[in-house]
Amino acid sequence: MLMITGATGALGTLVTARLADRDDVVIGSRSPAPGGRRVDFDDPATLDFTGVDTLLVISAGAAEDDVVITRHEAVISAAEKAGVGHLVYTSLSGDGDHLTYALAHRWTERRLRGSSLEWTVLRNGLYAEFLAAVAAPGPDGTIAAPLGTGRLAAVAREDLADVAVRVATDPAPHSGRTYELVGEQALGGADLAAALDATYEPATLAATREAITAAGQALPFQVPMLLSTYSAIAGGFLDRTDDGTLRSLLGREPRPAIEAYMASVRG
Template structure:
């Protein structure tokens, strides 16, 4: 079975590539940055380069499509990749989506994932969607240099999930995709936490902002509006209760319990 892994130069795709104990093809934008993995070949393509994507996916039985970096053109990039995958005649597409993906999701970037899922369905590709919750690994980055997590998350809760757990779930699907065709899995941690609890876990504190305060406190970065909307809506999605579900799918896929936030933080350098 020919497996193609995209995003192998990143945190998630790199984890998946390192775990696959069989020949695989890494589809990357920069061959010089591709991880050195025994038995792995390397193909080069940007998601928007349809001809290069088709060549890189030729003969693929199953493809991991790691979502592209956040940018205003991400939906167009995803659609171009999916169309090229369909033209290449791949057997199965595994897409890393986001929990609660829908057209009216509070988290603005979850809407991108919904649009991508719909395009994959429309392309007629056998597929599996893995909808990740927020990454537990990134919790320490939520705090500012003053040791405060600020955002309009209220008392909402979020079932943060370990990237290593997600990688294990992806590998399970890639190795035997047929039973997972047409399935959508929510990948979460074993417990939902409030922002106050997340802050306490990293020795910080939480300051609950209003939405107006959140936009004002982030204006200093000079980021484009779409990005600020994404930052703020990460918190408002939690406040709205859209990320608090604890789902058993990860344990069913990996055969072991999901990793707790405390354990993820303990394992960090």
Template sequence: MILVTGATGTVGRLVTERLSGTGPVRLFTRDPRRVTSTGPDVEVAGGDFDDPGGLRAALVGVRSALLVTTNPLAPAQDRNFVTAARAARVGHVVKLSAQAVADTGADDLITRWQRDNEELLRASGLAWTFLRPRAFMSNTLGWARSVREEGVVRAPDGASRNASVDPRDIADVAVRVLADPAAHAGRAYPLTGPAALSAVQQTDMLGELLGRPLEFVELTREETLSGLLARYPEPLAHALMESAARGRQGAKTGVDPTVPDLLGRPARGYRAWARDHLAAFRA
């Protein structure tokens, strides 16, 4: 049995789709009504990381688990999961982490939280694998409305480059690792796309695919922080601002060969991702 947490999120949903039909899968989610992947081998376990009893029940009989947590202000959630996984004798935990943990210059709240999560698993006695992606290409879906309605992308740091990764590649790697724990236990995998692109370059690619020019409007630091504070608690907003500052310094441009090495094919580029999601940007 494979357990997928965050089963309705960006990566969890893609992993679930790829595991469908390969054997028994259990999906752990706060809202089972949002689960779209169903089948005779798919179970749905409702619950959350703040419920140790629900976690223990969801982990019974699980040999390999994908752990996706998203709230740096709730560090007990990872501890609850690891405690329950040890009690259930789970064989292998695949943790979705972040590439920033390997950057000695990164010390923001979110990065420290992910480092702590990795150390928690290392000390747990469980077999583990860490997946460390760069930014998701799908983050640019946040531009969709302004592109549709105005032909405009508004974003900070238009010249900063990031070796962002297609979430489908993350999911493909996760499925491979979940299926063969012995080959991947004790490994930390940096996951990037094939090139480091700026927001301006991504905007240009979108415009070419849409067949109409798009305008890029660079947000000021004040505008960026204001937008983040409207969406996130203040500590997270400031952590994201610190992360953006590292991006301006070139800390996110490194391209790593792990995705093609593991999958035996090139990593998907942003143009391919955008082409496959173009409907979201069309007027």
């Protein structure tokens, strides 16, 4: 049996859609549809993985580090206890170490390496769709995201779903492997603006921090998450493109990240 956690999130939805015709797949979520199983890393009583051969753990990363670490400790411990054969974990690309949210991913990777489980780490690069969420043009047609002249080797979320499905449905050849999954093209603010016929006028980090805070929609921990994302891109830390790993695991050309970005901006 293959179980997917976090199945109703954006990545989880793409993964489960690809597995819809299989009867050996169980959907795990905090709010599962009929036929699925309630799996909430914050509620240990829901972490019964008896009979699960492969567990695809979609990281539950939108929280403070201590919360994410506690969640991931709970799910790995429960998998060990139940004798799960193989755990596949969606992590963050290695060049993302300057991002504030890298710490909990690296903690989880280290925990997995020391576990009794067979494991595979999918180090997902930042999604093109995430870039659309943080670097879309405003109502005046200007992209003000503080990317400087930096670029991001963004990757289409659908490609990451395809890789997750490929690995999770045949995990044995991937045991003990950590895959860096970044896009083939690095995109900067000028590239995004050109694609959308917009203009690119990057704001300062200070002005961006102020605007995010003033908008009142970000939780306190999300402000440094966002700022570190901009800063790491602007600093040129996230522009290393695919070394062939993504293409090879997909068995085809990756989807162009700029198209995923444009589609996401246009909704």
